[in-house]
Amino acid sequence: MKKGYYIHFGGRESIGVSKKIDMQMEELKKYYDMREQEVVTPVRSLPERILGLFPTLSIRREYEQALEQLEQPDFLYVRRTVADRAYLNFWRKVKEKYPQCKIMIEIFSYPYDKDDFGKWNAWPFYFKELIYRPRLKRYVDRFVTYSEDEEIFGIPTLITTNGIDVESVRQIAGEFAEKKLRMIGVAFMQRHHGYERIIEGLHRYYEKDMDRPYRVELNLVGDGPEKPMYQELVQKYQLEEYVHFHPTLVGEQLDELYDESDLALVSFGMYKVGYFGKMMALKSRECLAKGMPLLTGCAIDVLDEEYPYAKTFPNDESVVAMEEVIAFFEQIKGTVQNKRELSDRIRQFALQHVSMEAVMRPVVTYIEENQVK
Numbered sequence: 001m002k003k004g005y006y007i008h009f010g011g012r013e014s015i016g017v018s019k020k021i022d023m024q025m026e027e028l029k030k031y032y033d034m035r036e037q038e039v040v041t042p043v044r045s046l047p048e049r050i051l052g053l054f055p056t057l058s059i060r061r062e063y064e065q066a067l068e069q070l071e072q073p074d075f076l077y078v079r080r081t082v083a084d085r086a087y088l089n090f091w092r093k094v095k096e097k098y099p100q101c102k103i104m105i106e107i108f109s110y111p112y113d114k115d116d117f118g119k120w121n122a123w124p125f126y127f128k129e130l131i132y133r134p135r136l137k138r139y140v141d142r143f144v145t146y147s148e149d150e151e152i153f154g155i156p157t158l159i160t161t162n163g164i165d166v167e168s169v170r171q172i173a174g175e176f177a178e179k180k181l182r183m184i185g186v187a188f189m190q191r192h193h194g195y196e197r198i199i200e201g202l203h204r205y206y207e208k209d210m211d212r213p214y215r216v217e218l219n220l221v222g223d224g225p226e227k228p229m230y231q232e233l234v235q236k237y238q239l240e241e242y243v244h245f246h247p248t249l250v251g252e253q254l255d256e257l258y259d260e261s262d263l264a265l266v267s268f269g270m271y272k273v274g275y276f277g278k279m280m281a282l283k284s285r286e287c288l289a290k291g292m293p294l295l296t297g298c299a300i301d302v303l304d305e306e307y308p309y310a311k312t313f314p315n316d317e318s319v320v321a322m323e324e325v326i327a328f329f330e331q332i333k334g335t336v337q338n339k340r341e342l343s344d345r346i347r348q349f350a351l352q353h354v355s356m357e358a359v360m361r362p363v364v365t366y367i368e369e370n371q372v373k
Contacts, residue, residue, distance in 0.1 A: 004035070080107050163358060171290055179260055189224030204319060296313070328330070
């Protein structure tokens, strides 16, 4: 069996990244003998930290220790970190010791300069990147990218997307309610969620008639810096009967609330953070895995314009019209016998497009086609 190593640089420090490492590892273990290898960044003194900021000097990491722990690898799957002299030398030494080993580095977002180095205190690392990343093509075989770029820094790419373990996500249950539409937004509420567009839409919908024949409700689950603003809007417009706030929920409590919901909200404020591309947010994957139709204010990468079970509103500050939401909901309801049939269709799409098996397939295909031994 071919042997691979999953290499990261402190990835377990983040819960989200740690979870993703586990999912990717489990998928690769279906085909290969996989080992996890962290390149440790030791505790550094203040002088070492300062020296590490200089463009031609390196961030101190335990590269030699990591190299010694590699045992005849056929391939390395790597989470990208800042390129510097020591980083480049590590890949050089790997290739010298194991010339047949394929090195694949995952780039979560590209271009990443603005995201990673946009703040003034990140500029020293940007200068390191400018010097050393063009040289990666000497040693790196492929970049794994979520963009549509066929080549990055002179290195061919494997194009994929963000994925999740669909089977571990509980599918929704329940039934449709007569003349009632229930929306749900689950998030640590930040600017880019933009749920005020939905609340404003509810305000306009109920402004003239609080006894509309079609009842529309919204459940917002979670905390975060934007939550007080949403609560103030709801109080201002006297929408407490229709908008319900919940603390952070997990497990059965959250599953039950999803069961009672008809449409899941993704993000409606990406324009606030200057993002106008297609989203790859894990929340969209989780909702698809649950079998939930989506409402979003930004296009989602795996959904084309013909996908029937998501409605995309403009990526701007415009108010979301509830009449359009209701029309969308009634349209998709008319294509199925019941809520279970609808959720089955959406979940099947998730299995085919955002499961870890689907998104890691280009990596597995590359390894097999290049006869890594």
